[in-house]
Amino acid sequence: MSGPTHPWVVGVDLGGSNLRVAVYRELAAAAATARAAGAPLAQEPAAVVRRPVGEDRRVDVIVARIVDAVAEVLGAVGVSRVAVVPVGVGIAAMLADRRGTVANSPHLGWRGVGFGPLLSRRLGPARPVGVYNDVNAIGFGEFGVGAGAGARDLLCVYVGTGIGGAVVVNGVLAEGATNCAGEIGHVKVAWGDTAAPCNCGGRGCVEAYVGGAYVLARIRRELAAGARSLAVDLAGGDPAAVHPGHVDAAAAEGDPWALALWTELAPLFAVALGNAITLLNPDRVVLGGGMFGRTPTLRDQALVALSMVTPPALLDPVDIVMAALGDDAGLVGSALLADGGVSLI
Ligand SMILES: [Zn+2]
Numbered sequence: 001m002s003g004p005t006h007p008w009v010v011g012v013d014l015g016g017s018n019l020r021v022a023v024y025r026e027l028a029a030a031a032a033t034a035r036a037a038g039a040p041l042a043q044e045p046a047a048v049v050r051r052p053v054g055e056d057r058r059v060d061v062i063v064a065r066i067v068d069a070v071a072e073v074l075g076a077v078g079v080s081r082v083a084v085v086p087v088g089v090g091i092a093a094m095l096a097d098r099r100g101t102v103a104n105s106p107h108l109g110w111r112g113v114g115f116g117p118l119l120s121r122r123l124g125p126a127r128p129v130g131v132y133n134d135v136n137a138i139g140f141g142e143f144g145v146g147a148g149a150g151a152r153d154l155l156c157v158y159v160g161t162g163i164g165g166a167v168v169v170n171g172v173l174a175e176g177a178t179n180c181a182g183e184i185g186h187v188k189v190a191w192g193d194t195a196a197p198c199n200c201g202g203r204g205c206v207e208a209y210v211g212g213a214y215v216l217a218r219i220r221r222e223l224a225a226g227a228r229s230l231a232v233d234l235a236g237g238d239p240a241a242v243h244p245g246h247v248d249a250a251a252a253e254g255d256p257w258a259l260a261l262w263t264e265l266a267p268l269f270a271v272a273l274g275n276a277i278t279l280l281n282p283d284r285v286v287l288g289g290g291m292f293g294r295t296p297t298l299r300d301q302a303l304v305a306l307s308m309v310t311p312p313a314l315l316d317p318v319d320i321v322m323a324a325l326g327d328d329a330g331l332v333g334s335a336l337l338a339d340g341g342v343s344l345i
Pocket residue numbers: 185186198199200201202203205207
């Protein structure tokens with residue numbers, strides 16, 4: 001363990017719909033225990049509050065909500081106002097620097113917003129603030145006390161509505177020059193005018209093919225255009241109710257349309273993941289996210305394709321596992337990251 005650690009540390013998960021704030025006790029010690037055991041060690045917060053982000057997304061309004069929630073959880077455990085308690089925030093955003101300036105957050109409607117500096121001013125000097133991309137926080141949580149515990153070099157990839165990633169090298173989260181390291185969702189797997197458009201403004205990003213929101217839109221489009229599939233029966237006969245889980249179950253049954261779609265998408269994901277493995281040589285890969293959680297057939301196809309696009313010298317040593325911490329990974333990870341440094345080795 002490098003750097004000082006604190007007895008109490010706060011994690012904040014600022015998503016598109018919900019704000020969660022949790023305080024943990026002796027989290028660094030728990031991470032050391034998990035690391036020594038090489039096994040997940042689920043952490044219960046000492047106090048937690050959860051509330052809607054709300055309709056008003058102005059930065060000063062959101063910051064005020066976070067400040068109130070931090071005071072509430074620290075009050076619940078009796079921490080004094082002068083005790084130093086780091087506050088780590090995981091946010092669904094592309095960041096612009098290490099101070100927490102948000103370059104772009106479609107969920108919050110923020111572009112070029114000085115979120116971190118304002119939160120830091122409002123919380124005061126006893127609450128040092130760290131702001132992290134949400135999947136970087138998730139990845140570090142999995143590394144610290146979850147499915148990555150005991151690893152040294154970790155790649156975490158979350159396939160949810162979009163695709164995010166986190167890179168840990170030699171126990172340290174790779175933040176990059178502008179806090180954007182790990183954005184594997186925007187790795188290109190196609191280019192040119194026919195490549196799929198992505199929410200980031202680019203084209204051909206792997207997220208634009210395999211991200212859950214894009215897969216769902218494509219499913220709806222193809223079924224509305226007359227594609228026939230067992231997935232519609234599995235969804236109760238309503239094409240508009242089909243979600244990726246139905247398509248996955250249909251593919252497992254050999255449904256031709258579902259299989260064709262998965263057979264197209266699986267190698268695209270495998271190319272992005274395999275190239276990242278080739279570049280980084282991790283000893284563990286943690287896969288998670290809502291989309292991958294309900295599409296085991298797609299996941300298995302991607303892992304088969306992975307073996308075709310990754311040199312054995314890099315693939316053989318990798319332990320590929322599923323995420324262990326669920327919804328709490330980002331809370332724990334942002335708290336660990338804020339706790340006096342990002343190294344757990
Ligand atoms: Zn993109």
